Amino acid sequence: MIKINGVTKVYDTHHILKGISLEVTKGEIIAILGKSGCGKSTLLKIVGGFETSSTGEVIVNDVAVTEPTKKCIMLMQSYGLLPWRSVEKNISLPLEQHTALTVEQQQQRIAHYMQLVQLTPYATHYPHQLSGGMQQRVAIARALALQPEAILLDEPFAALDTFTRYFLQDELIKIQQQESTTIMLVTHDIDEAIYLADKIIILAEGEIAKEITIALPKPRDRSNADFQHYREVIFTEFELTQQQMIDYQI
């Protein structure tokens, strides 16, 4: 579905990405994990068409990505909700001109996605009246309303507290299972990557350092021994010390 073929990105003389090749199949959740500055957000922007690669190409459903399109919707860390539109109107934005849907069909679709993210009672609320977690759910519903081929998430829950983050991670899995949406997620949260992803790509200094397939059923149990095993594999990959591992688990 998404094919990344030998993508490089060079700023001045600095190589941000060094020949990344990757395939994401339909309905898969893939997490790009790495330290700050490893190029993970740049890679996501290139997949979304917001940045161009220096060499290589990204292909989504056999079409090369040259600019942002509604096939791949990117969810920003800042949610990107329009403050002058209510929840309902934010979700309706992408539907207002592109689809061949009638007004009634649009309303049905908006209602469906509002219900999916449990925000129906907040339809007429404005973004500033919602919590960070609710705003993120509106952004997810707005992206889903277009029924895109893929959703690209750039550290989607980084600004949220732990409880909201866990809640939204569960919600995301439920929604993804219902809608079979392909998700490409950038995060620096190891647990988040293991909890959500079918496959984790560890990026280090612009290269793929490791690909890990997470063969655990969803929803996953963070205290499970297998979960812990994946955690240790990733910790080892990042060369974290035993003490850092203990601190992290605390």
Add this chain to the structure above:
Amino acid sequence: MKLRYMIGSFTLLVVLWQLVVVVGNYEAALLPSPKQVAQALWSLFISGLLLEHISISLYRFGIGYILAVIAGITLGILLGRMPTVWRFVNPSVQLLRPVSPIAWSPFIVLFAGIGNLPAIIIIFIAAFFPILLATVTAVSKISPVYLQIAQNFELTPFAVVKKIIIPASFPAIMGGLQIALGSAWIFLVAGEMVGAQSGLGFLIIDARNALRLDLVFAAIIIIGLFGLLFNTIIQQISYRVTKQWGVQ
């Protein structure tokens, strides 16, 4: 602005005015008292002259201001989205902006004659620059995230302007509209003093020529009240919009 403060403030102003008249023992022809001005206002109202002058002034003001809003916002959006072009246009705008619209009046009267048009042109000039500058600034400061979303949803250029650019810059444009409103109303009176035979500005000049300072004061009060009314309306719109959107 709360009504009780407004009433208190106006009462204080009238009391001070009356005090100056009494203490200074001024003749009515030099400084009319509040009562004499109220009588003059009533006589203007009864004769129908007041409404006639107000309506012609409002007509000129409305046309000039609306044209300035349309031109200022349209050009402001275009120039705000074209920073390179704006860098060339901006010096000329900054050169023309501080020139009082009245300074153009010899040319305006020469080309437009007398009547409604000179006053409308003066109002247009007075309102245009604040709106243009506020719009350019607002548009150029729109969060790139909104534009990325528009790009991602493949919105058409028209939809981007209608659904993203105008609402995103609206609170800041409102500031420009408010400044322009005050400026335009001030220059309406000035414009009617130089190139018109009717309107509130003309009423002041005409009353002064007839040495009727009570009528001059009556016109001043009406001008002030309308200025206050316009300002309150635009402030209310701005307040409601920013409150609803949660914009600071």
